[in-house]
Amino acid sequence: MFNLKKTAISSLVALSTVLGGVASAETLSFVTWQRDDGAYGQWWAEAKAKFEEMHPGVTIDMSQLGRKEYADTMFTMFAGGTPPDIVHLAAFEYQPFADQGWLEPLGPWIEKDGIDLTGWAGQSTCEWKGETYCLMLLYAGFVLAYNEEMIKNAGFDGPPTTYDEYVEIARALTGDSDGDGIVDKYGIGLSTMEPATVMHQMQGFALDSGGNWTRDSKPIFDDPATIDGIRKWKSLMQEGLSPSQARSNDLRQLLIEGHVGMWIDGPWVASILDRASEEMRPKLKLAHSPLSPPLGGTSNILGMSSEISDERKALVWDFIKIVHSEEFQNKFSDYSGSPAPRPGMDYEDNIAANENFALFVEASQRAADAGVDRLPKGLELHNSELSKVVFEEAQRMLANDLDPAEVGATLQKRVEAFE
């Protein structure tokens, strides 16, 4: 009996010690789609390590989520009352979260620390209804990834610099390479399975024609220039210059395997080219997008949940400050191989070390100078529905061979009907 009592007391003491230890330790939750994403993942890991070094006893629990189900899962987490402390979202999807009051306005925190975000690339997208809700992590201009060998074998000196050249080369590259009567090489890659990507890729052609999805925050889907962009997308698809049923990741894979000749993408495409085989890698190059201005815009943001304690908010803010610091903006450029949003950065070493870095800086500048953003201004809250509507009408256009002018008019009508 004595032993039993002694054991019980000892167990209680041990339990209270363990629980006390747990209570004093703090863990911030951080969900991202980039943890396992090579260069970006390494950058996040370093930021996490730096934070933990500066805050002994506080750890960051970084979880990976697939990009496809990311927004839905985050939405469910917030709606269910269990949001992550550190909020990582795409720039085109954070607005409904801010609109719900789920994100902490960062204005007072920025003011308290006297942080100057003037010139921070794409930061204006973080403004929602007069408040700053996030820190922009990337503003990028799109570039062309291409298979140099395929283009040279087709009799061209180099990659296309205009839309017309792009089409001409795409036609020359598309065909049956092994003689079995089935097309196995495609000139270009255009996603046909992802609403957001279809909308963005179509927008790239609209921009090239002088149009866009919105102007002064008003939809202009029936603008002649926008319709011309829709026409370009349709003709490329109808000619069969791209695989007809593919997602972005499939097309990137087909590019690095030599089945797709040209693919327009953000600077992150560089890390995808690095995954190519030793034989393929030297053939894969980057150049400016043949579409002018290039598609581009804000990519992803960092913010904090408004539903956590003030102590946790202070910790999250410290993490955001680390990401914002010159040291980590430099590391971002080193790891990602693309310019960071922080203004006044010296990229001399990056340009010397990375043959594509100057290209990314210039592409980003070109897109910024033209005021390009993939996120249609004025339709931020309806972005998901908008991409679905554009996707549906694009599919209807191809299935029923509709006139792009008719499609533009239908899109305008459907978008104007948004609440």
Next chain:
Amino acid sequence: MIDFSSPRHRHKLGYLLVAPALILMALIIVYPIVMSVDISFQDVKIARIGVDRKPWTFENYEWLFTSAKFYQSLWVTIKLLLVVGGAALAIGFATALLVNQKFKGRALARLLVALPWAVPEVVAVVIWAWMLDSSFGVLNWVLLSSGIVSKPIAFASDPVAAFASICFVMIWKGYPFICIMLLAGLQSIPEEQYQAASVDGANVFQRFLHVTIPNMLPVLGVAFIMTALWVFRDFAIIFVLTEGGPIGSTTSLAIMTFEESFKFFRMGQGSAVGVITLIICALLSRALVSRFAKSVN
């Protein structure tokens, strides 16, 4: 202290033992249904537990019953129910009859029949998505190589082909379950009935019609109800293969519920779709159960 062994209190022990399961069911099944019904009557975009609720309104149902998208989704679901339910039942019954016969390799045949059911749904559908790829899929390669088609079939962008591919994968995934259920039913038919029918001069078709079918009706009924409910609620196959496209040709009520709630952040409207789906399923189950119960009597 209650003596549960006494005749007076014995039934209480039964209730006590069943109580945890009932409470659990109420928490994980009844509570979400009640919540959905509640949300469906609120003009709310994003519903949150414990946050000020909005007053009840019929706005979501007014929107639903005037929405062309709802009727299209309902029609798609009915088509899926008829095609998938009918074909899966026919194939499941045929394979059950086949593997119920005595032949060499029967155990292996039964295993092969059950295989699609055993493969996790998402894994199977991702493999099918690759096989049905219009540019690099093996199915198009076979069809083109053999000259059956002159150009690739766009399984994800042609509305008819997309619907057909969804039906095909759903049938492939669903028929083994029906087969297993019906096989159990076939094995429970007394052999004496077949022997008696044979003695009376019944041939194989007559034995099937007058012995097998009547005995199997209750099992067939249950199998059909379960298939119908599965078609109504199945999400993964459609979502992975087509995401409800192209042009809504594969948008079932389940996909519409998801889209409204989690894509467009209109949970009130999404819940209204869910509630109507629930009512349709309940009515369908009730009607089928009554019908098969009567046929058994």
